Amino acid sequence: MLKRVFVANRGEIALRIIRACRDLGITSIIGYSEADKDSLPVNLADEKICIGPASPLESYLNIPSILSAMDVMHVDSVHPGYGFLSENPFFVEICNSSRITFIGPSADNLRLMGNKSEARRTVSKNRLPVVPGVDNLVDIEDACKQAKKIGFPVMIKASAGGGGRGMRVARNQDEFRIHWSACQQEAKIAFDNPSLYIEKFIERPRHIEIQVLADEKGNVFVFPERDCSLQRRHQKLIEETPSPVVDVYIRKKLQKIARKICKVINYTSAGTIEFLMGGRYAFFMEMNTRIQVEHPITEMITNFDLVKSQIEIASGEKIPYRHNFVGFTGHSIECRINAEDPEKNFLPSPGKIKKLILPGGPGIRVDTHIYQDYIIPPYYDSLIAKLISYGRTREEAIARMQRALQEMKVDGVATTIDFYKKVLEHPVFQSGRYYVGWLEKIQEDSKNSGKNQ
Amino acid sequence: MEPEELKKYVDFMKENGLSYLEVRKGDFYLILQTENHIISEASSKKSYIESKTPLSNQENNRSSDYIEIKSPLIGTFYRAPSPHAPPFVEVGSAINSGTTLCIVEAMKVMNEMKSDCSGIIRKILVENGSPVEYGQVLFLIEPVARQET
Numbered sequence: 001m002l003k004r005v006f007v008a009n010r011g012e013i014a015l016r017i018i019r020a021c022r023d024l025g026i027t028s029i030i031g032y033s034e035a036d037k038d039s040l041p042v043n044l045a046d047e048k049i050c051i052g053p054a055s056p057l058e059s060y061l062n063i064p065s066i067l068s069a070m071d072v073m074h075v076d077s078v079h080p081g082y083g084f085l086s087e088n089p090f091f092v093e094i095c096n097s098s099r100i101t102f103i104g105p106s107a108d109n110l111r112l113m114g115n116k117s118e119a120r121r122t123v124s125k126n127r128l129p130v131v132p133g134v135d136n137l138v139d140i141e142d143a144c145k146q147a148k149k150i151g152f153p154v155m156i157k158a159s160a161g162g163g164g165r166g167m168r169v170a171r172n173q174d175e176f177r178i179h180w181s182a183c184q185q186e187a188k189i190a191f192d193n194p195s196l197y198i199e200k201f202i203e204r205p206r207h208i209e210i211q212v213l214a215d216e217k218g219n220v221f222v223f224p225e226r227d228c229s230l231q232r233r234h235q236k237l238i239e240e241t242p243s244p245v246v247d248v249y250i251r252k253k254l255q256k257i258a259r260k261i262c263k264v265i266n267y268t269s270a271g272t273i274e275f276l277m278g279g280r281y282a283f284f285m286e287m288n289t290r291i292q293v294e295h296p297i298t299e300m301i302t303n304f305d306l307v308k309s310q311i312e313i314a315s316g317e318k319i320p321y322r323h324n325f326v327g328f329t330g331h332s333i334e335c336r337i338n339a340e341d342p343e344k345n346f347l348p349s350p351g352k353i354k355k356l357i358l359p360g361g362p363g364i365r366v367d368t369h370i371y372q373d374y375i376i377p378p379y380y381d382s383l384i385a386k387l388i389s390y391g392r393t394r395e396e397a398i399a400r401m402q403r404a405l406q407e408m409k410v411d412g413v414a415t416t417i418d419f420y421k422k423v424l425e426h427p428v429f430q431s432g433r434y435y436v437g438w439l440e441k442i443q444e445d446s447k448n449s450g451k452n453q
Numbered sequence: 454m455e456p457e458e459l460k461k462y463v464d465f466m467k468e469n470g471l472s473y474l475e476v477r478k479g480d481f482y483l484i485l486q487t488e489n490h491i492i493s494e495a496s497s498k499k500s501y502i503e504s505k506t507p508l509s510n511q512e513n514n515r516s517s518d519y520i521e522i523k524s525p526l527i528g529t530f531y532r533a534p535s536p537h538a539p540p541f542v543e544v545g546s547a548i549n550s551g552t553t554l555c556i557v558e559a560m561k562v563m564n565e566m567k568s569d570c571s572g573i574i575r576k577i578l579v580e581n582g583s584p585v586e587y588g589q590v591l592f593l594i595e596p597v598a599r600q601e602t
Contacts, residue, residue: 034588050586051527065587068527068559072584 001315002026002077002101006070007045009081010060012369012386013293014041017079020307021046031069033059035377040369049073054379060084063091070100077101077314079307083381086290087114087162103314105269105289112265113287117159117197123284126264128257131276131283133199135159140180146198147176153201156183160191162286164234169201199285202278204435207231207285208243209274210258211298212267213306215313220262221321222255223298224328226272229436230423232346237416237439238423239294240333241301244394244432245277254282255325261287270295270310276436293336293386296367300332300390330390331397335405337368337385339376341414342443350378354412359404363390363397366404376413384415394432398424422446477569519593520570524585528559532581540581542592546574554592557585572596 007017007030014030018041021028030045035054042048049069052059059065061084070078078100080086092107104110113119117135124130132150136159137143147154147170156179158166166187170176180196188194211223227243228236242251258273261284272288295306304326309319340346356372368385370376376384387404391397405421426442428434462485466474476483524530532540532555541553548554549571556563576593579585 049527049584050588052587059587064559065527069586071560072527072529072586 001317002103002311004029004073004075004077005103005311006031006066006073006075006078006100007041007081008060008066008078009084009086010036010039010041010369010380012367012383013081013291014039015044015369016307016367017081018045020305020311023305023308024311026311029073029075031059031066033379035379038375040371040374047073054377056084056379063088063094067094067098070095071098075100077103077311079103079311080290082290082292087288089114101314103269103310104291105267105271109265109267109271110289113271113289114162115159116157116162116286117195119287120197120284122265123261126260128260129281129283131199131202131285133197135197137196137198138194140177143180143196143198144173144176148173150198150200152176153203155199155201156180157197157199158183158187158191158193159195159197160193161187162288164231166190167234202276202283204278204437205229206243206245206277207236207274207436208246208254208277208282209272209288210254211292211295211306212258212262212271212273213304213309213313213319214262214267214269214271215319216268216316217318218263218266219319219324220259220267221319221324221326222258223302223304223326225251225254226294226297228294229434230429230439231436232440232443236294236336238333238335238420239297240331240394240397241297242328242331250277250280250282252325257282257284259324269313270306293383294334296365296386296388297332297334300365300388301328301330302326330392331394332388332390333397333401334389335387335401335420336383336416337387337408337410337420338382338416339384339410339413340382340416342416342419344414346416347414348378348382349414350376350382351413352376353410355409356411357407357409358385359387359407361400361403363400364388364404365390370410384410384413398430518595519575520572520596521590522554522566522568522592522594524557524566524587524589524591526557526559526564527586528557528564528584530579530581530583530585530591531556531558531563532577542574542577544574544577548572548574548594566591568594570594570596 004027005021007014007028018028027046029047030042031049031051032042033052033054051065051069052062085091087110089107089110092102095102120130134146153169153171156168168179168183170179183196184194207228208225210225214220224242225246226239226241228239230238270291272292274285275282276285339349341349352375358366365388370384389397389401391400402424423429472487474485548568550569552568553565554568555566572594575595579591
């Protein structure tokens with residue numbers, strides 16, 4: 001078993017990793033920026049070391065600094081969390097040459113699946129369904145022709161992008177030309193790679209994903225699907241498992257595809273295969289080669305500890321479970337509580353938490369790094385807590401989540417708590433018949449109706 | 454320095470209720486102090502204003518009159534250029550801007566840390582061969598005018 005894990009992240013996920021280490025009885029060492037000096041994970045880790053100033057580029061993304069820190073603290077492994085360096089193949093390779101175990105997949109896995117075009121090509125080569133589209137386009141004329149062939153509307157995406165960044169919808173040729181150039185520029189700046197691909201834009205799709213866990217012995221486990229269709233600007237806000245629109249046949253189909261992909265690319269550790277569903281048709285969209293924000297809902301219905309499993313896998317251990325298709329019971333929902341003001345177009349709201357009341361009771365789990373009097377720094381993302389509910393049925397999970405949202409109080413900053421209360425009351429959410437884009441639509445509608453009053 | 458520039462600093466102090474302001478830009482060094490400034494007051498008000506000055510004494514945490522030299526790197530602190538050589542500086546050494554104070558070794562690269570102020574070394578806070586983190590205070594310097602060394 002690994003003995004000294006460097007936690008190369010911050011906030012709630014850093015705390016999550018520290019807790020997994022504690023459960024395993026191993027030492028956690030956190031690398032933190034000056035802005036996170038007083039944060040909860042820094043105070044709870046077994047050891048800590050300051051790796052730079054507030055700016056992420058100079059701290060959490062600063063590979064030389066993190067390497068020095070790992071060297072000086074004599075760690076044997078590193079958990080990158082999500083975001084930051086979690087999908088950086090260069091970082092993985094440096095860890096390998098420094099004989100530090102990277103708790104995650106291999107550099108090759110990251111490189112292959114990190115290029116969204118290559119990922120699609122690999123999946124398609126194996127006769128698995130991908131979102132209809134064309135990859136590796138550079139010439140705008142060629143791209144335009146292909147777009148017409150696929151049929152508008154189309155989605156233009158950055159090959160080196162992912163996680164909802166660097167994508168635009170074009171509904172006709174004129175829009176296509178405008179968005180194409182804009183996307184290329186954005187991609188060059190954000191990902192240092194102007195390569196784009198196009199996909200058929202599926203109207204009213206559902207975003208359905210399958211969690212995978214693979215050990216170094218070649219065993220691949222697949223979990224029940226998560227429905228992450230409730231998004232705003234391609235950022236997930238509410239997730240649930242299982243999906244209200246996925247039956248046992250669709251589930252099996254998606255899980256088999258996910259397993260095949262993992263085996264074909266020799267994947268290890270945790271990951272997620274994301275599908276776009278239109279009606280009963282499901283298409284591979286992309287693969288996330290890291291532990292994800294929404295992993296807790298899967299843990300609730302399967303009684304697995306995914307982060308602990310990652311550490312065990314990296315230690316060379318086998319996953320002690322009999323069935324490759326992991327069984328589940330009950331239903332779980334997660335609300336990502338962000339320090340943002342929904343009234344002001346979700347403007348981030350950093351600052352001091354003057355009064356904090358966290359919910360609890362039956363079927364409620366809160367993954368958070370905030371505490372009374374904590375000052376939310378302005379340098380990082382706005383996620384301050386993950387509110388997770390569990391119930392034997394979807395109705396029970398919803399009712400418990402509503403109870404928790406009612407109890408939760410975060411005074412001093414704006415949060416999305418009230419926004420979620422409204423979403424959960426909405427008949428479309430209750431029926432489970434929402435789709436990607438629905439949340440933004442009702443947000444627009446409520447804004448406009450507010451204006452007209 | 455132009456009067457307009459001076460006024461900018463004075464206005465900045467007034468707007469933010471400061472009683473003491475220290476500015477360094479390369480060779481340029483300015484101190485502005487109001488009548489009611491109390492020198493020994495510990496001022497730990499953190500300012501999120503980025504500036505391009507060397508990292509070592511960004512914030513003068515004035516718990517005493519000393520300037521803190523902070524490590525801009527993570528690594529191992531060495532007082533001398535090699536194991537059997539004499540240390541670069543000792544307590545009481547007079548230093549100037551540009552004097553090498555120590556080495557911080559990061560990943561087998563020896564980084565020489567140079568002072569950006571003049572003064573006398575009053576305290577050395579880290580033991581030879583110890584690990585240091587980003588922002589860790591290494592030396593306390595009593596500032597004086599340029600020294601003859």
